């Protein structure tokens with residue numbers, strides 16, 4: 001699977017409370033959650049994000065609460081994949097489970113700027129910054145994790161018989 | 165090679181003789197937990213699986229605590245989804261208004277977790293039960309859905325950091341100060357993906373309540389779980405609350421740790437985490453006048469009877485400062501009742517504080533004490549992220565119940581030792 005999009009960049013320790021503030025958790029409607037994504041640190045996000053854009057962030061992305069609403073809101077907003085220096089563990093697990101692409105690559109994160117056009121080749125573990133022409137290698141996920149993500153998440157994969 | 169305490173529990177639940185850090189395992193679960201926010205998403209996913217029963221009606225717990233008593237129509241709909249699911253699948257441990265308390269205070273109190281258990285919860289502070297010597301960790305709603313179906317979850321076996329405690333806490337210093345001190349030291353990702361294991365002779369001076377508070381905030385250092393060595397205090401607590409038999413696992417003497425820290429409890433000072441990360445800790449020698457608008461004493465971190473008693477000791481015979489809204493939330497109905505019998509509620513109300521029914525409420529900026537733009541709160545909760553208690557430009561300072569109560573009295577973030585003389589009376593402010 002290859003993703004290509006424009007980078008939207010954030011710093012370290014982006015927590016689930018800013019990804020989707022708890023005041024909006026009285027719903028589990030995906031669209032409604034997405035309409036408040038990143039609101040508290042970047043009110044302009046929902047208006048400028050385009051389908052296929054790539055979110056780039058620093059260390060410990062998704063720290064804090066276990067709310068699955070956070071990766072759901074990011075995915076529903078149109079983001080194709082999150083590239084971070086590192087992920088908080090519950091977020092990491094949740095992203096795979098709901099089928100949001102994620103990849104850890106601190107070197108790429110350091111050198112990608114807001115607005116760069118970035119390609120992430122998940123099968124080969126290669127991130128290519130088309131704007132700067134630089135390539136980065138990461139460890140690709142095992143095939144079964146890739147399949148879960150591509151198939152839209154764990155439940156869909158179980159339902160489809162991909163994960164038994 | 166030797167195993168850590170966490171590794172031993174995981175091995176036993178995976179039916180393996182031994183496991184090592186990094187290994188992927190499938191473990192049987194003793195309890196699966198969800199709340200009114202995370203369960204509706206899990207139920208939606210569970211329904212997509214197309215099965216007609218849960219794995220064990222006694223091993224699922226749902227607690228309506230975050231936005232309950234329902235704060236609005238949407239919250240009411242979410243609780244209704246949970247209520248109907250538990251009715252349909254005959255889930256035994258469904259805690260609705262009147263029975264509910266904040267989940268992580270409620271489960272130990274109801275004896276739903278005992279030493280040696282493996283527990284997952286669709287709530288990040290599920291790590292709290294490590295205080296009782298259980299492996300427990302937070303997951304998301306999809307994991308909860310799958311676990312409700314099959315009673316299992318996959319884990320990557322974590323490595324561990326060991327904290328060897330010695331000494332004894334000074335007066336007006338509590339478990340909250342210990343964990344804030346540790347997070348200040350190792351950072352919000354200092355234990356990322358790892359276990360935090362607590363051991364050492366200092367344990368004996370920490371109450372179960374202190375231990376629950378410390379394990380609760382392991383997630384604030386990024387940890388997968390926090391866990392305490394089991395001693396007689398743990399066993400007495402578990403036996404007083406549960407019919408089930410605890411199983412005691414101890415770390416092997418040759419277990420490997422990524423790091424070992426010695427913490428001298430006697431040296432720990434009242435500690436406050438400044439906005440907007442729990443690692444931004446300061447002790448009172450580094451705290452200038454910080455004026456506050458609200459105090460919240462409660463949450464799964466510090467809403468237990470002992471916490472309320474610590475606050476009451478300071479508020480007794482005193483008034484909260486003008487313009488400081490002081491909100492006190494006993495974490496469970498049982499705690500509420502005991503606080504009433506002990507006269508704590510009277511002390512709070514006479515001091516000018518309000519006492520609320522159990523709820524998460526302001527802890528996550530839900531209801532019952534939301535901050536306006538520019539306002540500051542001292543809270544005994546566990547997170548001070550941007551917008552956590554209300555407006556994105558409000559601020560939360562994390563502290564112990566003693567610091568929170570002392571701050572309520574003066575209107576500024578205050579060292580309780582300064583407010584109270586050494587006998588615990590008088591005051592020199």
Ligand code: SF4
Nearest residue numbers: 266463464524527528
């Ligand atoms: S009290 Fe706060 S941290 Fe604890 S479960 Fe409720 S919202 Fe979460």
